[in-house]
Amino acid sequence: MTAKITFFPVDNGDMTLIRLADTDATSLLIDMNIRVAADDPNDDTRDVAADLRSRLSTDSNNRPYVDGLLLSHPDKDHCTGLAKHFWLGSLGDYPDDKKVQDEKRIVIREMMSSPMVFRRASKNHTLCEDAKAFDKEARRRVKVNREKNFVVASGDRIRILGEDENGKTDDLGPILTSAGDRFSGINGSAVSYFSAHLLAPISKQDDEAEEVLSKNNSSVILNLEIAASAHSTTGSKLLVGGDAEVEIWERVWSEYQPSELKYDLLQAPHHCSWHSLSYDSWSEKGDEVCVSDDARSALGQAEYGAFIVASSKAVLDDDVDPPCIRAKREYLDILDSVDGTFYCTADHSSKVNSEPLEFEVTASGIKKALASVTAAASVVSCRPPRAG
Numbered sequence: 464m465t466a467k468i469t470f471f472p473v474d475n476g477d478m479t480l481i482r483l484a485d486t487d488a489t490s491l492l493i494d495m496n497i498r499v500a501a502d503d504p505n506d507d508t509r510d511v512a513a514d515l516r517s518r519l520s521t522d523s524n525n526r527p528y529v530d531g532l533l534l535s536h537p538d539k540d541h542c543t544g545l546a547k548h549f550w551l552g553s554l555g556d557y558p559d560d561k562k563v564q565d566e567k568r569i570v571i572r573e574m575m576s577s578p579m580v581f582r583r584a585s586k587n588h589t590l591c592e593d594a595k596a597f598d599k600e601a602r603r604r605v606k607v608n609r610e611k612n613f614v615v616a617s618g619d620r621i622r623i624l625g626e627d628e629n630g631k632t633d634d635l636g637p638i639l640t641s642a643g644d645r646f647s648g649i650n651g652s653a654v655s656y657f658s659a660h661l662l663a664p665i666s667k668q669d670d671e672a673e674e675v676l677s678k679n680n681s682s683v684i685l686n687l688e689i690a691a692s693a694h695s696t697t698g699s700k701l702l703v704g705g706d707a708e709v710e711i712w713e714r715v716w717s718e719y720q721p722s723e724l725k726y727d728l729l730q731a732p733h734h735c736s737w738h739s740l741s742y743d744s745w746s747e748k749g750d751e752v753c754v755s756d757d758a759r760s761a762l763g764q765a766e767y768g769a770f771i772v773a774s775s776k777a778v779l780d781d782d783v784d785p786p787c788i789r790a791k792r793e794y795l796d797i798l799d800s801v802d803g804t805f806y807c808t809a810d811h812s813s814k815v816n817s818e819p820l821e822f823e824v825t826a827s828g829i830k831k832a833l834a835s836v837t838a839a840a841s842v843v844s845c846r847p848p849r850a851g
Contacts, residue, residue, distance in 0.1 A: 464483075464484045464485065464486060464488060464633065465484060465691070465823050465824065465825070466481075466482060466483050466484040466626070466689050466690065466691060466692075466823070466824035467481075467482045467817060467821060467822065467823055468480070468481050468482075468689070468701060468728065468821070468822045468823075468824070468829070469481075469482075469514075469518065469819050469821045469822075470730070470772050470774055470808050470819065470820040470821075471509075471511040471514055471515065471819050472509050472808040472809055472817040472818070472820070473495075473496035473497070473498070473501075473509075473511055473540075473774065473808070473821065474496065474498070474540075474775070474776055474809070475533065475540055475541070475734045475774075475775050475786070476494070476496025476498075476540035476541060476734070476774065477493065477495075477496065477541050477705070477730070477734075477745065477774050478494055478495045478496050478497070478511060478515075478655060478774070479492070479493040479494065479514060479541070479730060479774070479788035479841035480492050480493075480518060480529075480682055480704065481493070481657075481687070481689065481701070482518065482693055483654060483656040483657050483689065483690075484656050484689075484690060484692045484693070485654065485655075485656050485693070486791070487520070487530075488520055488587070488656055489511045489530045489531075489649055489650075489656070489657070490518075490520070490528075490529045490530050490531070491529070491530060491531040491532075491533060491649060491657075492515070492529045492531070492532050492533070492535070492675045493533045493535060493703060494534060494535050494541040494542065494705070495541070495542060495543065495544050495545060495548075495764060496511075496540050496541065496542075496543050496544070497543055497544025497547070497603060497744075498513055498543055498544070499550055499759065501544075502544075502547070502643045503805060506807065509818075510605070510815060511676040511819070512544065512548055513565070514819050515553075515569075518591075519569065521851065522612060524557075524560060525560075525567075525568060526557065526560070526567055526570050527564075527569045527570065528569060528571070528572055528617075529569060529570075529571055529572065529629055529648060529731055530572045530649045530650040531572065531573045531574075531575055531576040531622075531649045532549070532571045532573070532574055532575065533576070533683065533685075534575070534576045534668075534683075535683045535703070535704070535705030535706070536595035536681055536682040536683070537590055537591070537596075537597065537598070538591075538592070538706060538707045539591040539593070539708075540734075542593040542594050543591070544593065544816065545593040545596055545597055546592065546593055546596045547568075548568060548569055549568055549570075549571055549573070550569065550570050551566040551571075551596055551597075551599070551600040552600070552603070553603075553618065553619070554570065554616075554617065554619075554680060555793045557570070557578065560670040561576060562743055564770075564850055567782070570617075570618060571618070572617040572618060572620060572650040573617070573620035573621065573622060573649060573651065574597075574601055574604060574620070574621045574622070575602065575621070575622045575624055575652040575683075575692075576597070576601055576621075576623070576624060576683070577623070577664050577681060578623055578624045578627040578631065578635075578681050579625055579626070579627055579628070579664050579681050584780055587681070589598060589836075590608060596767070596833075601621060604619055604620065604621035605621060605623070605635070605638075606672035607619045608620075608621065608635070608637075608638055609618075609634070609635075613637040613638060614619055615651075616651075617650055617651070617652035620638075620650055620651050620800050621638055622638055622639075622640060622646070622662055623635055623638055623639045623640070623665075624640050624659065624664075624683050625635075625640070625641065625642050625664045625665075625683070626639065626641055626642070626687075632732060633661040634670070635667055639662070640661050642661055642662065642664065642665060643662075643718075643719075644660075645658055645660045645661070646658070646659055646661070655690070656689065656690040656692075656693065656695075656698075657688065657689055657690065657698075658685065658687070658688045658698075659685050659686070659687050659688070660686045660687075660723060661683070661684075662684040662685065662704075662709055662715050662718075662719060662724075663682065663683065663684035663704070663707060663714075663715060663721070664681045664682065664683060664684075664688060664711075664802075665711070665714060665718075673774035682704055682705025682706050682707040682711070682732075683703075683709055684702075684703070684704040684705070684711070684715060684726065685703055685704075686701075686702050686723065686725075686726065687700065687701045687703065688700050688763070689701060689824050691759075691825050691826045692826070695826060698824070699727040699728065699729045699824045699828055699829045700726045700727050700728070700766070701727070701729075701730070701829075702728070702729045702730070703730045703731075703850050704730070704732040704739075704769050705732065705850075706732060706733040706734075707732050707739065708732075708733060708735075708736070708739050709738060709739060709740060709741055709742055709755050710763040712739060712740075712755070712757070712758035712762060713755060713757040713758050713761070714756040715761045716758065716760050717757065720794065721760075721764055721851070724761055724764040725764045725765075725766055726764060726765060726766065726769060727766050727768070727769050727770070727828055727829045728769065728770045728771075728772065728829050729765065729769065729770070729771045729772070729794075729795055730763065730771075730772050730774060731771055731772065731773045731774070731775075731794060732762070733773050733785055733791070734774055734776075734785040734786050735773035735774035735778055735785055735786035735787060735790045735794070735807070736775060736784055736785035736786070736787055736790060737752065737784050737785075737789050737790045737793055738784070738785075739758065739762065739790065740754050740755060740758050740759055740762065740790055740793055741753060741755055741758070742755065742757050744784075745782060745784045745790075746783075746784060750789075750791060751798070754793060759793065759797075761795045762794075762797070765797055765798060765801045765803055766801065766828075767801045767802060767803075768802055768803060768828060769774065769798065769801055769803040769804075770803060770804050770805075770822065770829060770831070771794045771797070771798060771803065771804075771805050771806070772805075772806045772807070772808065772820065773786055773791065773794075773805070773806070773807040773808065774808050775808065775809060776782065776809050777807060777809045777810045778791045778807055778810075782812065786807070789820045791805065804831075806820055808820050809838075835849070
């Protein structure tokens with residue numbers, strides 16, 4: 464079994480599936496953006512729900528499932544399609560067994576999220592319906608865990624990523640991972656093929672710091688180590704950070720060692736937005752913008768041959784952000800010194816209707832899956848002309 468990482472083409476949004484190298488192909492889905500158009504058979508938007516289902520296992524009741532679902536933060540472009548495509552509730556109440564297979568909602572064996580995302584979001588932002596549905600289900604699972612002294616089965620499991628304010632998570636020790644800590648379990652059991660280092664969200668700050676902690680800046684940041692097989696002594700590293708912007712990447716750089724930020728594959732935060740690298744507006748200042756050295760350092764710890772993937776629309780030479788051409792140039796510069804490669808989920812394929820972008824974790828590192836390459840021109844060189 465080969466470990467695989469799949470980025471689905473979901474416009475400016477995130478939807479990433481990790482399948483581990485164990486015999487069960489343990490799966491972790493990070494965010495989703497299954498738009499209405501993607502569900503419409505008369506629309507040419509990629510049917511990413513079908514793409515996802517084709518990569519999932521089924522349980523003894525023939526129900527499709529993910530072992531883990533991580534919501535980095537509750538923006539609409541990170542959780543759209545949740546209520547339609549996933550079962551939210553006790554497994555004992557699952558109602559879809561008599562439906563045709565592609566209409567059965569996907570079981571979430573374990574949920575992962577930060578409680579601070581929803582607390583901060585509720586102060587200044589309106590949550591979309593799917594985010595509210597996630598929050599409701601997360602609260603149900605926490606309640607069940609407390610009632611059962613944290614001895615629960617698949618379908619009730621949850622991992623809380625980061626401590627909440629005022630001691631609200633102090634009694635959740637068995638299901639709580641604090642910033643700076645690591646975990647290796649998915650769905651209640653240790654997995655030797657996988658470990659995760661939680662870098663953010665940061666905990667409750669002073670009033671001034673708290674002002675910057677919007678939904679974006681409360682995003683979960685994880686450095687995931689994924690092994691090629693049970694016999695691998697080390698793994699390849701995938702760094703993901705939702706929509707975390709410059710302030711948080713600066714804090715991450717100040718709090719962690721460079722070695723803790725090393726990656727073989729980076730999902731460019733906030734859909735290749737310039738605001739993850741700078742306080743300046745690209746549309747207002749253009750080439751006069753300044754990059755934050757600390758944020759750039761945090762995002763610049765690429766290993767030799769690394770990949771950076773923008774989960775976004777095509778990156779064009781204009782003043783749009785995200786995705787931002789200036790951010791892409793910065794990532795290309797990072798990759799230049801390590802012979803790396805940049806991809807965008809919207810334009811890696813020669814087809815208008817882009818296929819999922821897939822990577823394999825091998826004993827020699829992360830490799831682009833050949834099955835996804837449809838044209839030689841789809842590979843974006845890491846040494847393009849800097850102009851344009």
